[in-house]
Every structure is written in C-alpha cells, then in structure tokens.
Amino acid sequence: MMKDNVENKVGVDAMNVKFSARDVQVYYGDNHAIKDVNVDILDKTVTAFIGPSGCGKSTFLRSLNRMNDTIPICRVEGDILLDGEDINAPQVDPVQLRAKVGMVFQKPNPFPKSIYDNIAYGPRIHGLARNKAELDEIVEKSLRRGAIWDEVKDRLDAPGTGLSGGQQQRLCIARAVATEPEVLLMDEPCSALDPIATAQVEELIDELKASYSVVIVTHSMQQAARVSQKTAFFHLGNLVEYDDTTTIFTNPRDTRTESYITGRIG
Amino acid sequence: MNDPHIAKAFDRDLEAIQALVMKMGGLVEEAIREAAKSLKTRDTERAEKVRQGDRKIDELEDLINTQCAQLLAIRQPAATDLRTVLTVMKIAGNLERIGDYAKNIAKRTEVLSHMQPIEGASSAIRRMSKEVEAMLSDALDSYIRRDATVGEDVRHRDLEVDQMYNALFREFLTFMMEDPRNITACMHLHFIAKNIERMGDHVTSIADQVIYLSTGQFPDDQRPKDNQSIYKVEGFEEADE
Numbered sequence: 001m002m003k004d005n006v007e008n009k010v011g012v013d014a015m016n017v018k019f020s021a022r023d024v025q026v027y028y029g030d031n032h033a034i035k036d037v038n039v040d041i042l043d044k045t046v047t048a049f050i051g052p053s054g055c056g057k058s059t060f061l062r063s064l065n066r067m068n069d070t071i072p073i074c075r076v077e078g079d080i081l082l083d084g085e086d087i088n089a090p091q092v093d094p095v096q097l098r099a100k101v102g103m104v105f106q107k108p109n110p111f112p113k114s115i116y117d118n119i120a121y122g123p124r125i126h127g128l129a130r131n132k133a134e135l136d137e138i139v140e141k142s143l144r145r146g147a148i149w150d151e152v153k154d155r156l157d158a159p160g161t162g163l164s165g166g167q168q169q170r171l172c173i174a175r176a177v178a179t180e181p182e183v184l185l186m187d188e189p190c191s192a193l194d195p196i197a198t199a200q201v202e203e204l205i206d207e208l209k210a211s212y213s214v215v216i217v218t219h220s221m222q223q224a225a226r227v228s229q230k231t232a233f234f235h236l237g238n239l240v241e242y243d244d245t246t247t248i249f250t251n252p253r254d255t256r257t258e259s260y261i262t263g264r265i266g
Numbered sequence: 267m268n269d270p271h272i273a274k275a276f277d278r279d280l281e282a283i284q285a286l287v288m289k290m291g292g293l294v295e296e297a298i299r300e301a302a303k304s305l306k307t308r309d310t311e312r313a314e315k316v317r318q319g320d321r322k323i324d325e326l327e328d329l330i331n332t333q334c335a336q337l338l339a340i341r342q343p344a345a346t347d348l349r350t351v352l353t354v355m356k357i358a359g360n361l362e363r364i365g366d367y368a369k370n371i372a373k374r375t376e377v378l379s380h381m382q383p384i385e386g387a388s389s390a391i392r393r394m395s396k397e398v399e400a401m402l403s404d405a406l407d408s409y410i411r412r413d414a415t416v417g418e419d420v421r422h423r424d425l426e427v428d429q430m431y432n433a434l435f436r437e438f439l440t441f442m443m444e445d446p447r448n449i450t451a452c453m454h455l456h457f458i459a460k461n462i463e464r465m466g467d468h469v470t471s472i473a474d475q476v477i478y479l480s481t482g483q484f485p486d487d488q489r490p491k492d493n494q495s496i497y498k499v500e501g502f503e504e505a506d507e
C-alpha cells in the first residue's frame with residue numbers, strides 16, 4: 001500500500017514521453033520568469049499546470065510551441081525536445097511546429113469568418129486537403145472531435161462569432177485539431193465559460209486524451225483534479241512538484257504545493 | 267500545515283468538526299470507565315446512566331457526519347484538509363461502535379447484578395478496560411498532535427489486550443467446567459471481555475487514521491499478531507482482528 005515517493009517523477013515511462021524539457025530558462029529582459037524547469041510531459045495524457053498568477057504557467061506553456069518567439073524581449077534557454085527533437089533547432093519551422101502543437105486560448109477567438117472557414121483555414125494553409133470533398137471531410141471530422149458538429153452542422157456558413165461562448169471555445173478546439181496536431185496546449189480554456197459549457201469542454205478534453213497529449217493551464221483546482229492525470233505545480237518560476245494528479249491532491253510532498261491547493265496563505 | 271486558510275470560515279469549520287470528535291471521544295472514554303466501574307461495584311444505577319448516555323454519542327456521530335458532508339460539498343478540501351475530513355468521519359464511526367460496546371457491557375451488568383459474582387472476574391475486566399481507555403486517550407491525543415509514532419505504540423498495546431482477553435476466556439471456561447451453575451454469569455462476562463477486546467480493535471483503527479492523517483499513508487504491515495499465544499484454546503483461537 002505504501003507508495004514510493006520517488007524524486008520528481010521525470011522520465012517515468014520513456015516510451016510515452018512527448019515533451020522533454022531540460023534546464024529550461026525563460027527571460028523577459030531581466031525578468032527570470034522560468035527557472036531551471038525539467039519535466040517530461042506524457043503522450044495520451046492530460047497534464048495540468050497550476051500555480052498562483054504570474055508564476056510562469058503561460059510562459060512555460062508558450063515555450064512548448066515557440067509562441068514566445070513572437071515576444072521580442074523574451075529569451076528561452078535550455079532544451080525542449082518533442083519526440084526527442086529539439087524544437088528550437090534552426091531547421092524547425094515554427095509554423096509547422098504550431099500545426100503539430102496546437103493551442104487554445106483563454107478567450108475563445110474564432111476568426112470573423114464562417115464556422116466552416118474557421119476550421120478549413122489551417123488545413124488549407126498546410127495543404128492537408130487536395131479538393132473540396134477532402135476539406136469537407138476534415139471540417140466535419142474536426143467539428144465532431146470538437147464535440148460541436150451536431151450543434152452547427154446545419155449552419156456551417158454562419159459566422160463563428162455568432163456562437164455562444166462555450167460553442168466558440170469548442171469551435172476553437174475543433175480548429176486546433178483540424179491540422180492533425182499531436183499536442184494540444186490550452187491556456188485557461190474555461191475561464192470565460194459558464195459551468196455547463198465548462199463541463200462540455202472538460203468532457204471533450206477527456207475524449208481528446210485518447211489521441212493527443214493535452215496540457216492545460218487552469219486556475220481551478222477542481223478542474224485540474226477532474227481532467228488531468230498529471231499535475232505540475234509552479235511557484236515563482238520554479239516547477240515545485242510534478243506528480244500523479246491524485247497524489248498532488250491527496251498527499252503532496254512540498255508544503256508550497258499543499259498551501260496552494262488547500263487555499264492557505266502559506 | 268498550520269497556516270491559516272485564506273477563507274477563515276474554512277478554518278472554523280475544520281476546527282469545529284475536530285472539536286466534536288474530541289467531545290465524542292471524551293464521552294466514550296467516560297462510558298468505558300463507567301461501564302467497568304458499574305460492573306465492579308454492581309451498581310445498576312450507574313449502568314443505566316451509561317445506557318442512556320449512548321444516545322448522546324450517537325447524536326454526535328450524526329452531527330459530525332452532517333458537518334463533514336457539508337464541508338466536502340462547500341469547500342472541496344484537498345490534501346491535509348481532505349484527510350482531516352476523511353479521518354474525522356472514520357474515527358467518529360469507531361467511537362460510535364466503542365460506545366455501543368460500553369452500552370452492551372452496562373446491559374449485561376444489570377443482568378449480572380442479580381447473580382452470584384464470579385471471583386476476580388470484574389477486577390480483571392476492569393484492568394482490561396482501563397488499558398483500552400488509556401489507549402483511546404493516547405490515540406486521540408496523538409490525533410490532535412498529528413503524531414504518527416503513538417499510533418505504532420497503540421497497535422502494540424492492542425496485542426496485550428488480546429492476550430488479556432484470551433487469558434480471561436480460558437479462566438471463564440474453567441469456571442464453567444467446574445460448576446455449571448456459573449455458566450450464565452460466565453457467558454455474560456465472556457461477552458463483556460469480548461466487547462472490550464473489540465473496543466481495542468477500534469482504537470487500533472483510530473491509531474491507523476492518525477498515521478494516515480499525519481503521513482498520508484496507511485501502515486501497510488498487518489497488525490502484529492501473537493501467534494505463539496500460550497492461551498490458545500482449541501477451536502476458540504485468539505481474538506479475531
């Protein structure tokens with residue numbers, strides 16, 4: 001019954017590792033926002049990033065698909081390996097990388113276009129469809145994966161911005177999966193949604209983990225506990241604790257983690 | 267984790283349910299003591315008070331369960347907070363059972379008071395009950411101090427209680443064989459001894475909860491068992507766990 005509490009379970013199952021971060025530092029000018037982070041993120045698993053505001057969750061998440069490249073003062077050091085390949089190597093095209101490592105943001109941000117075009121955009125620019133029939137197929141498949149097909153199939157020409165907040169977020173998830181990514185990064189995807197829409201997105205996340213590695217930043221402890229199998233707790237730019245979600249929420253090793261998840265001042 | 271919660275009401279709620287468990291523990295310790303004393307002094311009035319007092323113990327368990335359910339629903343506790351709520355509920359259940367055993371002793375005391383006393387029995391039972399009462403008191407203290415080491419100690423002392431039970435069992439058997447007129451009284455006394463032995467098991471379970479609360483893990487070894495017991499009686503082996 002006694003479970004061995006191994007040191008930060010890095011490299012638990014080498015076969016299953018999607019992302020490997022080694023000694024990762026992120027700076028915004030002089031601000032050292034991510035300090036010495038080492039972590040293995042698993043495939044077909046939902047990993048939650050939790051921690052107080054400003055601890056670096058979004059910064060680290062953005063470093064996984066090089067979104068930080070778009071911030072001029074931002075500098076990333078260390079190695080981030082996706083399937084063993086360095087994503088920051090010169091030959092890697094960030095646009096291709098982002099097709100492989102999709103991202104969903106806090107505020108649903110559909111393009112001001114039709115529902116159909118919102119989904120078709122990515123596959124078009126990445127040349128994933130040879131003709132209209134193939135594109136139709138991708139659009140339907142993606143909307144189904146986004147668990148929104150039944151709600152929009154009769155109005156694919158309507159603007160995506162006309163959907164409810166929860167529908168927009170599922171549309172954005174459908175858009176992210178349309179380019180056949182391997183990883184989905186989600187930064188507080190439910191914080192603008194009501195409880196029902198949140199439950200629908202959580203249910204979708206649970207389905208997505210069969211096909212993808214999903215990383216979700218969330219402010220809701222309950223959400224992290226509900227949707228994830230692994231949880232990483234960040235504090236002041238450090239990855240303090242990374243373990244099975246059940247362990248983090250029943251018996252965390254670090255007092256900083258415990259203070260945070262139990263709502264203590266600490 | 268002694269830091270206060272940001273939500274002060276959370277701290278108050280957690281403290282309140284723990285205070286209720288301690289109150290319940292105090293009543294149960296008293297019930298054990300009073301039941302054994304009433305047996306020793308053949309005091310039926312005292313025994314009746316123990317029987318009446320069990321209602322209060324049952325009510326406290328209900329109250330604790332209700333408050334724990336509310337706290338789970340409203341606060342969604344995690345880590346130490348979660349373990350506190352879980353162990354409080356379990357311990358309240360153990361205390362309620364111990365209370366029932368004390369009540370049963372009191373019932374039998376009333377029956378026994380009309381019978382010829384069995385020499386030495388009530389003193390031996392009182393010694394046994396004193397040990398269990400002390401174990402309970404130590405287990406509850408260690409709960410408040412979140413001290414896992416006492417848990418280990420309690421588990422060992424429970425072995426001695428088992429041995430006392432086995433010794434008494436053998437003694438009663440002898441009395442009954444010597445004079446069949448002793449059978450009714452000895453059967454009651456045997457059930458009383460058995461009740462106290464079961465109380466010891468519940469105290470051990472409380473000690474396990476203290477270990478879980480303070481370490482996050484249950485003791486994984488089986489309770490140490492005395493297999494070489496010289497008191498073994500064919501077909502009536504030592505106390506079950």
Ligand SMILES: Nc1ncnc2c1ncn2[C@@H]1O[C@H](COP(=O)(O)OP(=O)(O)O)[C@@H](O)[C@H]1O
Pocket residue numbers: 028031033051052053054055056057058059060071
């Ligand atoms: N675009 C940016 N430019 C400059 N500093 C930033 C930027 N984004 C984040 N930071 C800084 O990096 C630190 C981590 O922020 P962030 O990753 O957004 O934290 P979290 O997502 O955990 O709330 C903070 O000190 C924040 O001020």
Ligand SMILES: [Mg+2]
Pocket residue numbers: 057058059187217
């Ligand atoms: Mg953020």
